[in-house]
Amino acid sequence: xxxxxxxxxxxxxxxxxxxxxxxxxxxxxxxxxxxxxxxxxxxxxxxxxxxxxxxxxxxxxxxxxxxxxxxxxxxxxxxxxxxxxxxxxxxxxxxxxxxxxxxxxxxxxxxxxxxxxxxxxxxxxxxxxxxxxxxxxxxxxxxxxxxxxxxxxxxxxxxxxxxxxxxxxxxxxxxxxxxxxxxxxxxxxxxxxxxxxxxxxxxxxxxxxxxxxxxxxxxxxxxxxxxxxxxxxxxxxxxxxxxxxxxxxxxxxxxxxxxxxxxxxxxxxxxxxxxxxxxxxxxxxxxxxxxxxxxxxxxxxxxxxxxxxxxxxxxxxxxxxxxxxxxxxxxxxxxxxxxxxxxxxxxxxxxxxxx
Ligand SMILES: [Zn+2]
Numbered sequence: 001x002x003x004x005x006x007x008x009x010x011x012x013x014x015x016x017x018x019x020x021x022x023x024x025x026x027x028x029x030x031x032x033x034x035x036x037x038x039x040x041x042x043x044x045x046x047x048x049x050x051x052x053x054x055x056x057x058x059x060x061x062x063x064x065x066x067x068x069x070x071x072x073x074x075x076x077x078x079x080x081x082x083x084x085x086x087x088x089x090x091x092x093x094x095x096x097x098x099x100x101x102x103x104x105x106x107x108x109x110x111x112x113x114x115x116x117x118x119x120x121x122x123x124x125x126x127x128x129x130x131x132x133x134x135x136x137x138x139x140x141x142x143x144x145x146x147x148x149x150x151x152x153x154x155x156x157x158x159x160x161x162x163x164x165x166x167x168x169x170x171x172x173x174x175x176x177x178x179x180x181x182x183x184x185x186x187x188x189x190x191x192x193x194x195x196x197x198x199x200x201x202x203x204x205x206x207x208x209x210x211x212x213x214x215x216x217x218x219x220x221x222x223x224x225x226x227x228x229x230x231x232x233x234x235x236x237x238x239x240x241x242x243x244x245x246x247x248x249x250x251x252x253x254x255x256x257x258x259x260x261x262x263x264x265x266x267x268x269x270x271x272x273x274x275x276x277x278x279x280x281x282x283x284x285x286x287x288x289x290x291x292x293x294x295x296x297x298x299x300x301x302x303x304x305x306x307x308x309x310x311x312x313x314x315x316x317x318x319x320x321x322x323x324x325x326x327x328x329x330x331x332x333x334x335x336x337x338x339x340x341x342x343x344x345x346x347x348x349x350x351x352x353x354x355x
Contacts (some may be wrong), residue, residue, distance in 0.1 A: 002185050002316055003030040003323070003349030006039050011045035011327070015051065016303050016316055017295060019333055023048055027323035034319045048343060049331060051298065053077060053097075053324025055305035056280045057220050058260025061092050061099065065277045066265050071096045072354045073277030074326035076347045078308060079144075080261070081105075081175060081196065084120055085154070085222040086141035089277045095346040098324075100309065102147035102175060103138050106131070106163050109156020117267075126156065131162035133168055136290035144212065145173040145309075146190070150183040158192040169177035175308070179226075186248075188212055191338065196220040196260065198204035198240040198246040209253040218256045219249045223286035224274045227263035230270055256308055257292065259283050281340045284332075294333045 005028045006187025012019040025248045047184035061067070063081045070078050080101035089101045107113040107123050114124055123135060135146055146167035148160055153336050160176070167174040176192035178184040181202040187195045187206075189237040190213050195212075198221040212219070226243035228237040251257050262278035274282070280301065287297040306315025330338030345352040 003027070004346075004351055005029075005037055005040045006240045007040045007042045008327075009042055010047055010259065011050045012047060012048045012331075013317055014298055014302075014333075016299060019049060019331065025317060027325075027346060027349040030323055030350075032317050032319050032321055032323050036283060039302055043301065044169055044329060049318065049338070050325045051328060051332070052302040052341070053308075053326055053345070053347065053351045054280060054301045054314055054324075054339075055079065056260065056263065056283075056301075057258045057305050058222050058262050059261070059276065060264040060266075061089075061101070062264070062266050064092075066186050066263075067092060067095055067097060067099075068355055069276040069278075071074070071277075071345060071347070071352050072279060072342070074137065074328070074342045074345050075277055076324040076326070076345065077311065077314065081260075081262075083145055084118075090141065096350070096352055100144035101142075102145055103141050103143040105147040105177070106134055106155070107149040107151050107334045108151060108159075111154045113149050113151060123165070125159050126159045128156070128162040130268065131159060131166045133165035135163065135172070137204075139170050139172060143172065145194075147173050147175045147177065149177040150186050151177070152180075152183075154291050157186055160186055160192075164190045164192050174299065175220075184208065186219060188215070191215055194218045194220055194258075197222050197262070198243045198250075199225060200226060200233065200242050202242055203246045203249055207251075209249060209255065214249070218258060219247075220260040221250070221284070221287075222260050222262040223247060223290065224279045225298045226285040227282075227286060227318075228272055228274050229270050231271060238264075240244050244286070245288045247287065247292075251290070251292055251296070256304050257287065257296075257300050258305045259287060259297070278340075281337070284339055288336045291333070293333065294336045297336055298332060298339075337341055
């Protein structure tokens with residue numbers, strides 16, 4: 001479907017900080033434009049709220065239905081954090097949402113990740129010398145960033161360091177999986193650009209948080225998954241409280257926090273797993289519950305996600321940037337749950353069919 005030329009009237013726009021008073025905004029040739037483009041159709045939005053298209057900065061893509069569910073919930077950019085083979089990743093590119101992917105993750109031998117069905121053997125690293133060929137292979141396959149899974153001490157610190165270093169050498173951000181205090185400390189020490197999940201066994205100490213700020217590291221907590229998975233741990237409430245308290249501490253320390261869910265539609269151990277699309281709205285609620293303001297939560301899924309994943313063409317509704325947008329009923333700055341009331345979605349100016 002071609003991108004539409006449209007003027008939205010009587011719409012309140014989230015400008016990255018607050019909602020504007022009712023105004024007009026136009027899309028043409030896939031971008032936000034100033035003035036009224038010729039031949040534009042007009043749409044009266046009745047005072048509804050227009051948000052930049054939402055990001056989910058941690059998903060796992062499996063099938064085309066995943067894309068449809070994300071798009072229907074206003075997610076116009078989805079960042080996959082492990083998907084293979086690379087032909088599957090390629091089949092998801094150029095669609096809605098616009099995706100990026102880590103491809104095959106680097107993991108240690110013998111753990112939960114190594115036992116995941118279909119995990120390719122080339123994912124398993126046992127010494128630092130394997131990092132350079134591993135990262136080069138991912139880059140050749142089109143990986144947008146490099147993922148390393150820190151799970152107990154299955155990977156030596158020298159191996160984690162080497163993966164992060166080799167990623168940087170080839171111009172790729174590194175993303176480290178860390179869901180314990182110890183793993184979090186190792187990820188920070190390695191200098192991973194982005195650290196995903198949060199500990200369920202405690203809250204990182206102040207030195208660790210200060211080092212994250214100093215190194216400009218970024219957090220993708222995936223509270224939706226931490227919440228959904230807590231039921232399979234002993235003392236589930238305690239496990240989730242640690243995750244939530246870590247987000248509060250990260251945010252208070254000044255570490256950028258991005259909205260990501262770890263949504264996955266395949267089989268897994270979690271009885272009620274995080275769903276594609278709806279999970280992002282739960283994540284926004286949980287970020288607010290952890291102490292972010294509603295505006296901070298919206299920034300975590302828009303402008304900050306774009307900034308920290310190197311996508312400067314989106315994340316804010318400004319002239320010249322991509323017309324990725326979600327029209328919702330109500331005011332999510334008063335009640336974050338209003339983001340769930342999706343009326344319309346555009347991806348690069350193309351109206352998305354909601355199903
Ligand atoms: Zn994940």
